[in-house]
Amino acid sequence: MAVKEMYAIAPQWSTPRPCDAQAPIEIEFRNVGKAFPAKGQADAPFAIRGVNFQIRRGEVVSIIGPSGCGKSTILNMGSGLYRPSEGEVLVAGERVDGPVPKVAFMLQKDLLMPWRSIRRNVELGLEIQGMAAAQRRVIADNLLARCHLQGFAEHYPFQLSGGMRQRAALARTLAIDPQVLFLDEPFSALDAQTKMILQQDLARMLFEEKKTALFITHDLVEAIALSDRLLVMSARPGTIIEEIEVDLPHRDNPLERRKLPEIGPLAGRLMDLLHVGADHELH
Numbered sequence: 001m002a003v004k005e006m007y008a009i010a011p012q013w014s015t016p017r018p019c020d021a022q023a024p025i026e027i028e029f030r031n032v033g034k035a036f037p038a039k040g041q042a043d044a045p046f047a048i049r050g051v052n053f054q055i056r057r058g059e060v061v062s063i064i065g066p067s068g069c070g071k072s073t074i075l076n077m078g079s080g081l082y083r084p085s086e087g088e089v090l091v092a093g094e095r096v097d098g099p100v101p102k103v104a105f106m107l108q109k110d111l112l113m114p115w116r117s118i119r120r121n122v123e124l125g126l127e128i129q130g131m132a133a134a135q136r137r138v139i140a141d142n143l144l145a146r147c148h149l150q151g152f153a154e155h156y157p158f159q160l161s162g163g164m165r166q167r168a169a170l171a172r173t174l175a176i177d178p179q180v181l182f183l184d185e186p187f188s189a190l191d192a193q194t195k196m197i198l199q200q201d202l203a204r205m206l207f208e209e210k211k212t213a214l215f216i217t218h219d220l221v222e223a224i225a226l227s228d229r230l231l232v233m234s235a236r237p238g239t240i241i242e243e244i245e246v247d248l249p250h251r252d253n254p255l256e257r258r259k260l261p262e263i264g265p266l267a268g269r270l271m272d273l274l275h276v277g278a279d280h281e282l283h
């Protein structure tokens with residue numbers, strides 16, 4: 001069903017999706033496999049295999065799957081850090097075979113440089129691009145305000161809490177105005193409440209700026225709260241076993257989405273697909 005038709009039958013949705021069915025494909029994996037052979041090893045087992053998916057411009061998609069199934073490997077290939085052993089990866093219509101401009105990567109570790117102030121950390125990507133200092137400063141201060149870090153521009157990373165550091169990392173990620181964001185469990189080291197607040201900021205910015213994002217998390221409710229669509233992976237060799245549309249309102253407001261009654265059953269379906277609880281001894 002076309003997204004427009006869905007609006008027609010779901011007038012209670014407060015906000016439409018920024019992505020429609022006609023949006024161009026921004027990220028595409030075509031039959032991608034990856035093996036990590038040791039030196040001199042001829043045929044290493046595949047870590048992932050037969051991975052196929054497409055993400056449209058403006059869509060936010062989450063990958064969930066058991067630990068070690070190859071989620072980070074997928075992001076590393078999308079951002080050009082790893083090359084596929086078979087198949088191909090396209091970002092913004094071009095085959096990826098090296099770092100891609102307009103792509104930003106955010107990890108669980110904030111990777112802020114301890115010797116640079118928060119503002120200068122946020123400016124880093126712009127500095128590398130050769131932007132003039134005055135212009136960098138305007139962009140950095142604007143983002144720091146949007147990430148609720150006004151007043152901390154002159155501070156150093158060690159002076160900030162974990163949540164604030166991750167906010168600064170988010171500001172730095174957005175500073176280069178990326179078209180595509182790859183986010184690898186960016187909030188998993190944060191406490192539950194800080195995490196929800198950062199999710200809120202991220203969701204709003206992705207929505208307002210119509211960014212395309214591929215998000216990895218092991219938190220099933222986080223995936224539902226933030227995404228238009230979920231890709232569920234099998235254990236190694238990882239492949240996509242299910243694609244689920246998250247037909248819920250509030251993609252720009254995960255705190256509201258979390259309160260919806262549909263969340264529990266959807267999380268339950270994901271637990272079943274991932275066999276959470278099955279074949280595991282409880283301690």
Ligand code: ADP
Nearest residue numbers: 036047065066067068069070071072073074236
């Ligand atoms: P996930 O993020 O889903 O937990 P990863 O993508 O990190 O999983 O890893 C998938 C598999 O690929 C694991 O078995 C891991 O050991 C292997 N792997 C990932 N990166 C490398 C690498 N650089 N060298 C060797 N093996 C790797």
Ligand code: MG
Nearest residue numbers: 071072073184
């Ligand atoms: Mg990982």
